[in-house]
Amino acid sequence: MFRLAVLAVLACAPHFVGCAPAGFVESTANVIDEMTAFRDARKANTRQAWEAFIRNYPNSGKTPQAKQWVQMMPEARADEALVKRELEKAEAERAERRRLQEDLKRHEDERLAQAALRQKEEKLKQEEEAKRLEAEKLAQAQSLAQVQVSTAALAMLADLQRRMDELEKREKTLKAREVELAKAAAVAAAPDLSDDIDLAPKGGLPQSDENFAVVIGVEKYRDIATGADYAEKDARTVMLYLRDYLGFPERNIKLLTGDRASRSDFAKILELWLPLQVTPESKVFVYYSGHGAPDPNSQQAYLLPYDGDPKALELTAYPLKRLYEKLNALVVKDVTVVLDSCFSGAGGRSVIAQGARPLMSRLETGKLDPAKKLTVFSAAAGDEITGGYEAQKHGLFTYYFLRGLRGDADVNGDGWVSVDEEYGYVKKNVSRQANRDSREQTPQVQPDLSLRKDKGALRLSKTAK
Structure with a gap:
């Protein structure tokens, strides 16, 4: 359709004084056919396509290059195979990098899970120790209520209070560690693969x-x-x-x-x-x-x-x-x-x-x-x-x-x-x-x-x- 339209315009354009000179339309048609054939041969890029172009347009300016390229078609196929092999190698490197990152993430998740478990066990121990100290303090208070308060008893109460204060500090430290653990878990989330230059x-x-x-x-x-x-x-x-x-x-x-x-x-x-x-x-x-x-x-x-x-x-x-x-x-x-x-x-x-x-x-x-x-x-x-x-x-x-x-x-x-x-x-x-x-x-x-x-x-x- 495009070829017919171009030929029609060239044959009798409105601004021409009459129709195109003899042979002009035919020459233009040949040029268009040659351009189309070359484009099709380049797109196919096969020996048959290039040989057909050479056979049909032996006097084309592109024919010498086309002949050289046909002679090197086996090397061209080898080049294509090389590109495919190298791309496969690059894809394999990329897949291996992903696998390593996933392994690192899995190991990090396991490490964080173990750390969280140890943290939980430590917290339970702290709670049990707090209960024991509280019970001991209560027992001491009941015992002191029945006897005259002595200097020794006051010292004992002071010691209990000191131990309670230490327990409170340990609880604060434990909470701080829980916050740090949560932050570490967030950082160790799925790695941002888009930041990897090889991907x-x-x-x-x-x-x-x-x-x-x-x-x-x-x-x-x-x-x-x-x-x-x-x-x-x-x-x-x-x-x-x-x-x-x-x-x-x-x-x-x-x-x-x-x-x-x-x-x-x-x-x-x-x-x-x-x-x-x-x-x-x-x-x-x-x-x-x-x-x-x-x-x-x-x-x-x-x-x-x-x-x-x-x-x-x-x-x-x-x-x-x-x-x-x-x-x-x-x-x-x-x-x-x-x-x-x-x-x-x-x-x-x-x-x-x-x-x-x-x-x-x-x-x-x-x-x-x-x-x-x-x-x-x-x-x-x-x-x-x-x-x-x-x-x-x-x-x-x-x-x-x-x-x-x-x-x-x-x-x-x-x-x-x-x-x-x-x-x-x-x-x-x-x-x-x-x-x-x-x-x-x-x-x-x-x-x-x-x-x-x-x-x-x-x-x-x-x-x-």
């Missing part, structure tokens, strides 16, 4: 078939002894948030970890798969957790894949400038990039070739045009190092970034987390925690929010609170 909250944004994400976590490296602690766990948790909270379907998420996060994997997914999938209505999210590396000679910053070598960055690593260029070229609604890495070469999630000096100046990463739709959050300034958050078993930046998305960054309370709110939240909390660890780490956002047309008002997430 992606439900709600948030509805899933959209137009949203696509690339999640990369490189914790261990083939040729580098120093790993990036918690990088793979960071990636799995981010993937859960994307699927359960930020509106990205599982089938539209590409996960690169371990030996499946090589330089060729970076290029294949970012430069072939992603452009082939997106539409003008797409939201794109790219997350990287792992080592960054600076080139002291060219002043360029690189993301380090699993097979990356700091001594040969141009050949084995992925340039940050190239990443920005490829993402800027996408015709989409918006692109968000989150980098839990650093590029100083001074430690943390950053490495440098042996013998080279760490860089304590700004690196060339490519200028981001405020007019474009690319937003980049990075974990630290160019001359700083990133670090892990040992208490939470995550990268410090990733931990607070996720906390911000789930609602902690919603400063104005409108139910949405915008770019400027998220940046303000992570900058404040990451810097403060890093200072406690005796180092500096200042998250960055590009381009400068003051230069952006929306001034950072772009919404990242809808809070579940």
Whole structure:
């Protein structure tokens, strides 16, 4: 119906001086058919669908990419299997965490029940002791009524009174302990699982078939002894948030970890798969957790894949400038990039070739045009190092970034987390925690929010609170 309506308008629009030129309607119809066929092939994402598109539209601008993708379909299936395995692993970690919390709660309930029972037994003993003392006092009083009060009798009465006073104090202490026990029971009630960063909250944004994400976590490296602690766990948790909270379907998420996060994997997914999938209505999210590396000679910053070598960055690593260029070229609604890495070469999630000096100046990463739709959050300034958050078993930046998305960054309370709110939240909390660890780490956002047309008002997430 839409196709017929468009053709009718194009064929004889009221403002034309007559009908469309010969061949114009037919050409437009072919373009519409091609767009529809490509959309259907992308949605199906099967070898048969892509081969049908290639067969029917051999001269399309999308055909070369489609041919490359068909050649790599077995690898694509392996990528999907990897995403499913990692999600299952993340779900298992989440289930285990719930089980441990339930076990802790059960043990705490048992401990409180035993404490309450002991408290009750002690109270009964106190009551029995009070009755015995009262009876003894009464007997002493009756005995003294029959005999002349003596100094000894007065001393006895004084002793009884002292013991009664002690009993009263013990009763007050017992009541105070009962109050404390009640408070402890309230605190030990069912744990607030929504406060656990590994448990992606439900709600948030509805899933959209137009949203696509690339999640990369490189914790261990083939040729580098120093790993990036918690990088793979960071990636799995981010993937859960994307699927359960930020509106990205599982089938539209590409996960690169371990030996499946090589330089060729970076290029294949970012430069072939992603452009082939997106539409003008797409939201794109790219997350990287792992080592960054600076080139002291060219002043360029690189993301380090699993097979990356700091001594040969141009050949084995992925340039940050190239990443920005490829993402800027996408015709989409918006692109968000989150980098839990650093590029100083001074430690943390950053490495440098042996013998080279760490860089304590700004690196060339490519200028981001405020007019474009690319937003980049990075974990630290160019001359700083990133670090892990040992208490939470995550990268410090990733931990607070996720906390911000789930609602902690919603400063104005409108139910949405915008770019400027998220940046303000992570900058404040990451810097403060890093200072406690005796180092500096200042998250960055590009381009400068003051230069952006929306001034950072772009919404990242809808809070579940």
